[in-house]
Amino acid sequence: MSNGPFDIDVDTLGNLRPISKVVFSLGSNQGESASILAEAVEYLAETPDLILVDVSPVYETKLEGDGPPQPDFLNLVVVAESTLEPLTLLDRALAIEENFGRVREVPNGPRTLDIDIIMVGKRISEAEIELPHPRAHERAFVLVPWLDIDPDGEIAGHGRIAELVEDVDVSGVRRRDDIMISAPTGF
Ligand SMILES: Nc1ncnc2c1ncn2[C@@H]1O[C@H](COP(=O)(O)OP(=O)(O)OP(=O)(O)O)[C@@H](O)[C@H]1O
Ligand SMILES: Nc1nc2c(c(=O)[nH]1)N=C(CO)CN2
Numbered sequence: 001m002s003n004g005p006f007d008i009d010v011d012t013l014g015n016l017r018p019i020s021k022v023v024f025s026l027g028s029n030q031g032e033s034a035s036i037l038a039e040a041v042e043y044l045a046e047t048p049d050l051i052l053v054d055v056s057p058v059y060e061t062k063l064e065g066d067g068p069p070q071p072d073f074l075n076l077v078v079v080a081e082s083t084l085e086p087l088t089l090l091d092r093a094l095a096i097e098e099n100f101g102r103v104r105e106v107p108n109g110p111r112t113l114d115i116d117i118i119m120v121g122k123r124i125s126e127a128e129i130e131l132p133h134p135r136a137h138e139r140a141f142v143l144v145p146w147l148d149i150d151p152d153g154e155i156a157g158h159g160r161i162a163e164l165v166e167d168v169d170v171s172g173v174r175r176r177d178d179i180m181i182s183a184p185t186g187f
Pocket of ligand 1: 114117118132
């Protein structure tokens with residue numbers, strides 16, 4: 001098993017598999033958003049070879065970026081560690097989104113669940129996945145929750161989240177301490 005976080009894993013055949021830090025951003029602004037996020041965190045926690053390290057507080061956030069008028073979001077960030085390949089993680093994220101009936105009808109429209117993969121260790125873009133996520137460094141709904149659980153976090157090519165958050169407008173994000181979501185298996 002693991003020699004520690006973000007280290008090396010030895011599988012049953014003796015192969016060495018690097019363990020990467022993985023950061024997910026989850027958002028919902030359609031349906032029962034708090035329960036949807038809680039269930040999505042459970043699905044992530046049930047993913048083989050993906051260990052949740054921490055789940056951020058929940059934030060209520062105004063739409064950032066383009067899109068038609070729509071309800072405010074609930075957002076949170078999950079920090080995990082995994083030996084899985086980025087495209088395997090993306091497949092899992094898309095499968096969880098589909099489980100909540102996400103259909104891409106209106107561009108940038110409301111969504112029951114959106115899971116963005118912000119980073120997978122030092123991995124960079126390949127095939128259908130952009131890494132690190134190209135807009136994460138300018139999004140308060142990613143940086144603010146992430147900072148709560150990972151004060152030393154960094155986005156490769158952009159720097160420390162503690163500094164990035166100084167450059168974004170945080171007036172549209174509000175912590176919702178009345179909504180408690182944590183990983184089902186203790187960490
Ligand atoms: N790092 C990534 N995380 C999640 N999806 C990604 C990533 N890189 C590429 N994609 C692809 O982008 C597609 C479009 O994502 P989606 O429609 O959810 O965009 P969005 O989340 O609304 O906008 P944004 O990309 O600005 O967050 C996904 O289906 C996925 O295949
Ligand atoms: N507040 C907020 N704004 C967004 C969000 C989101 O989750 N929350 N997701 C987006 C596309 O991923 C675009 N804009």
